[in-house]
Amino acid sequence: MASPAPILYWFDFVCPFCYVAQQRNAIFGRRGLDVVHLPFQIHPEIPVEGVDAGLRTGPMYATLEREAARVGLPLNWPTRLPNTRTALAAAEWVRRRQPDLSGDFNQRLYAAHFALNEDLGDIAVIERQANEVGVDLSALRAALADGTASASLVEAESLGAQFGVRATPSWLVAGNLISGLLPPSEFERLAEEAVARG
Template sequence: MDDKDIELVLPPGPRTVLHWFDFICPFCYVAQPRNQLLAGYGLEVVHLPFQIHPDIPPGGIEAGPRNGAMYRSLEQEAAKAGLPLNWPPRLPNSRTALSASEWVRRHRPEVSDPFNRALFAVHFDLGEDLGDVNVVMRHATAVGVDTAALRAALADGDAQTALSEAESAGGWAGVQATPTWLIAGETISGLRPEPEFELLARQAIEQAE
């Protein structure tokens, strides 16, 4: 991806933060308050989809047990953020949902955030199948998206191309896992503590001024 292509995917601006995520990533789910923190400092957070498990088949796979310190930590983070966390029994292929997310970001940016929140809730709260296009469309309708246009974009591959471009931009930025942020030229991977994000936000604002 060259600089011209990157500009088509990523809006420029000294206060812009890029955030790559996947709807089936629990760290991304509980990181939502981190993004709110960055926005609270006056930064524009651009949410870009990035499929972390493209190997999952269309019908999904069994998730297996969620035991151990990592899962307890995630549950504590979710409780702290006031986010329901009901571990789903299966992991879906998230490519359709991520493609829809990127299409909505480009064509209906004013409803992109609520649409993303809804699709996170589909997987981690509501017990619905994120891999089911009808589930995605129902939540798209709820936020006011023209689902006929979205279905057409999924059918002809335009939405999937948009996702691939967002992922290519992630590769350009060095994204290897989710969540990953690009803040003031620095790539930040993983769920860092809130005080570290506050420091990063202040540094980004100082650099932009």
């Protein structure tokens, strides 16, 4: 039987649904499915200096808090929302150039935002997280400075647009676009179908 096609996954570090979706991707991983993490800036309107986040109250936020707690992810709502363009460009560059470090780098950027309340719009935060996982900092800095990393991000977003991505998190599973944080049981079903299709 042929190996299942990789699952394409579009995310943004500022998206709390994507933060919780790390557990949904783990479901695919446990089934031996390859998940390709592709950045997609969902709020390009946020200025480079970021914006105040405002209050996080209501049923949606309560649900996210329960989901995060259930899967062991600390969730301390950030006081500000950053412009994630540079962080996403860095993530895509790392995925392409040092793929073995990509997963850890992404996890650290999520944690910086949602657990530590650090500003992902600050290049120093991005570089510190990159350094912690062993990313070649001089090469990353060069790619961010010369536009190489940004161009890679544009390619990832363009691919998403071709498949109809308009929100994060979004997955392309066996040719079907799935958007939103569906229950874990639904991801178990999707994983089973993807494995069965081969």
